[in-house]
Amino acid sequence: xxxxxxxGLSLCLLACSNAPDTxxxxxxxxxxxxxxxxxxxxxxxxxxLETRNGVQLQRGGLPKRGAVNRWLNINQVAVNETKISGGxxxxxxxxxxxxxxxxxxxxxxxxxFALPLAQGGNNASQTVPAWHFSLSPxxxxxxxxxxxxxxxxxxxxxxxxxxxxxxxxxxxxxxVTLSSAGGxxxxxxxxxxxxxxxxxxxxxxxxxxxxxxxIEQALTVFHQALxxxxxxxxxxxxxxxxxxxHPPYQMADAQLRWFFQNSNQHFFSDTAPSSNGxxxxxxxxxxxxLDLERG
Amino acid sequence: MTDLHASREQALRFEHQLNQIVIGQxxxxxxxxxxxxxxxxxxxxxxxxxxxxxLLRAIAHGLGGDYQRIEGTIDLMPxxxxxxxxxxxxxxxxxxPGPLLNHRERLATFFFNxxxxxxxxxxxxxxxxxxxxxxxxxxxxxxxxxxxxxxxRNRVEREETFELPAAAKDRFMFEISIDTPSDEAVLQxxxxxxxxxxxxxxxxxxxxxxxxxxxxxEVAASIQAHIHSSDKLKTYALALWQASHSPAKxxxxxxxxxxxxLIQAGASPRGMSFFLRAAKTxxxxxxxxxxLPEDLQAVYAVTMAHxxxxxxxxAYRKEELMPQLIKGILAQIAAP
Numbered sequence: 038x039x040x041x042x043x044x045g046l047s048l049c050l051l052a053c054s055n056a057p058d059t060x061x062x063x064x065x066x067x068x069x070x071x072x073x074x075x076x077x078x079x080x081x082x083x084x085x086l087e088t089r090n091g092v093q094l095q096r097g098g099l100p101k102r103g104a105v106n107r108w109l110n111i112n113q114v115a116v117n118e119t120k121i122s123g124g125x126x127x128x129x130x131x132x133x134x135x136x137x138x139x140x141x142x143x144x145x146x147x148x149x150f151a152l153p154l155a156q157g158g159n160n161a162s163q164t165v166p167a168w169h170f171s172l173s174p175x176x177x178x179x180x181x182x183x184x185x186x187x188x189x190x191x192x193x194x195x196x197x198x199x200x201x202x203x204x205x206x207x208x209x210x211x212x213v214t215l216s217s218a219g220g221x222x223x224x225x226x227x228x229x230x231x232x233x234x235x236x237x238x239x240x241x242x243x244x245x246x247x248x249x250x251x252i253e254q255a256l257t258v259f260h261q262a263l264x265x266x267x268x269x270x271x272x273x274x275x276x277x278x279x280x281x282x283h284p285p286y287q288m289a290d291a292q293l294r295w296f297f298q299n300s301n302q303h304f305f306s307d308t309a310p311s312s313n314g315x316x317x318x319x320x321x322x323x324x325x326x327l328d329l330e331r332g
Numbered sequence: 333m334t335d336l337h338a339s340r341e342q343a344l345r346f347e348h349q350l351n352q353i354v355i356g357q358x359x360x361x362x363x364x365x366x367x368x369x370x371x372x373x374x375x376x377x378x379x380x381x382x383x384x385x386x387l388l389r390a391i392a393h394g395l396g397g398d399y400q401r402i403e404g405t406i407d408l409m410p411x412x413x414x415x416x417x418x419x420x421x422x423x424x425x426x427x428x429p430g431p432l433l434n435h436r437e438r439l440a441t442f443f444f445n446x447x448x449x450x451x452x453x454x455x456x457x458x459x460x461x462x463x464x465x466x467x468x469x470x471x472x473x474x475x476x477x478x479x480x481x482x483x484x485r486n487r488v489e490r491e492e493t494f495e496l497p498a499a500a501k502d503r504f505m506f507e508i509s510i511d512t513p514s515d516e517a518v519l520q521x522x523x524x525x526x527x528x529x530x531x532x533x534x535x536x537x538x539x540x541x542x543x544x545x546x547x548x549x550e551v552a553a554s555i556q557a558h559i560h561s562s563d564k565l566k567t568y569a570l571a572l573w574q575a576s577h578s579p580a581k582x583x584x585x586x587x588x589x590x591x592x593x594l595i596q597a598g599a600s601p602r603g604m605s606f607f608l609r610a611a612k613t614x615x616x617x618x619x620x621x622x623x624l625p626e627d628l629q630a631v632y633a634v635t636m637a638h639x640x641x642x643x644x645x646x647a648y649r650k651e652e653l654m655p656q657l658i659k660g661i662l663a664q665i666a667a668p
Contacts, residue, residue, distance in 0.1 A: 256668070
């Protein structure tokens with residue numbers, strides 16, 4: 038019994054003798070397979086570090102993103118810090134990328150570096166060991182003569198994603214857009230192939246450029262617009278027939294009758310009426326007809 | 333000075349009464365009234381029994397003056413219009429004035445029925461009578477100042493008829509078609525209303541001599557002087573006339589017709605004069621003192637259609653093509 042007590046005490050002393058004053062309680066260096074890499078491959082290293090007694094990692098001393106040497110790059114350095122009892126737990130992820138084009142399988146080394154640690158004014162470090170791996174060439178050193186060029190060939194084109202639904206949606210959207218634009222152009226008379234829809238638009242522009250001394254030209258412009266809509270010269274006694282073929286214009290019946298009477302007086306009477314207000318009224322009539330033309 | 337306003341009132345009353353006597357022919361009545369007040373001769377065309385004679389008798393009755401009617405036959409000779417010879421009761425040969433001379437200055441309405449049955453010699457006699465309102469006979473000139481000729485040709489029969497020469501047609505101001513009415517109410521009235529069965533009594537219902545025939549020339553002259561036409565309207569009238577010669581120049585196209593070959597002769601300058609006279613008379617009847625395009629349009633067909641001659645290639649389609657041509661001219665030419 039005494040003998041077993043002595044053995045137990047010895048074990049406890051052994052456990053206590055595990056340098057309780059060292060700053061690191063755990064260090065793990067996790068690496069992938071050390072072979073089978075090709076030029077341009079990425080290599081991911083993970084370092085797990087646990088400190089005690091408030092010892093902290095000095096992040097400024099970590100490797101920086103960028104070139105390590107002529108063939109090795111660090112693409113990413115990520116540190117994840119969590120507090121644990123009496124210290125900190127660090128998870129450091131490093132992503133290397135090798136740019137080495139070996140002519141045959143070659144052993145390369147990611148160099149070692151030190152993780153700087155500090156507690157108050159005390160410094161320490163933990164060395165991350167160098168890591169050896171082999172890099173393979175993409176192809177043989179020389180192309181075999183009997184391959185007649187087929188050896189060097191690009192990758193097969195990757196299969197395209199199924200975008201049928203997207204394409205149909207695009208066509209539908211285009212159709213809606215174009216038909217909307219066409220409808221607007223039709224309403225506003227911008228379609229050159231449909232001159233009748235622009236008749237009063239053109240007439241309004243020409244009327245806007247005329248002055249009160251050009252009443253005859255103004256009346257002629259509006260006559261021509263009506264003739265264009267009618268498809269033939271339109272006279273006052275044909276208005277009823279005109280309304281049957283173009284019902285919307287009946288809403289402007291009173292104004293159109295005024296126009297014809299005024300026109301008859303101007304063109305066919307010995308005593309031309311006063312032109313006061315004629316152009317203004319004519320522009321109003323043209324604007325009303327423009328609205329009717331646009332529906 | 334002629335009171336044109338009063339004359340117009342009389343004319344419109346006269347027109348109303350004519351429409352009461354011959355129903356369903358308002359367009360023809362209006363054209364005949366225009367011819368009366370424009371002092372133009374009229375060629376009537378239509379089916380038999382549509383009221384042509386009744387209408388003319390009513391006009392003659394309303395105008396007062398003397399009315400003379402003659403039937404065109406194939407053996408009618410010009411002399412038959414001037415005189416006729418016979419033996420009187422004492423057995424002596426006598427020569428009396430014929431239908432044209434019988435009434436002298438009182439002759440107001442001369443109705444030549446079925447003029448296309450008469451020979452061209454008779455047509456020739458009419459040329460001077462219509463154009464100059466005078467006839468030469470017995471070594472002297474007889475004036476017929478109030479003469480207005482109404483000639484009729486029915487369109488049903490073509491056998492034993494003579495087509496009127498262009499010169500004779502040109503003397504007529506209007507060629508008026510009188511068609512069978514299509515309105516069922518009018519047709520029922522004509523069938524069942526006994527008022528329309530006795531044409532003698534029907535014509536006598538109208539007051540006679542309500543328009544003095546001997547004043548018509550003066551009234552017509554006043555109308556022509558009273559109605560004004562602007563430069564724009566003259567341009568429009570000229571374009572309408574020119575279109576009767578060269579419709580293709582005015583953009584007029586007819587189906588299955590080579591427009592360059594269609595017209596053999598367009599309307600004559602006399603036709604142009606008749607056209608304007610008739611249009612002015614219409615403007616007066618409408619109560620205006622200036623011509624409007626619609627006046628010209630209203631009389632274009634009746635004054636122009638019988639003056640336009642198609643080339644032989646298309647002449648046989650005249651009844652089909654002429655209305656299209658007239659319609660095309662009126663529809664294509666703008667004023668202003």
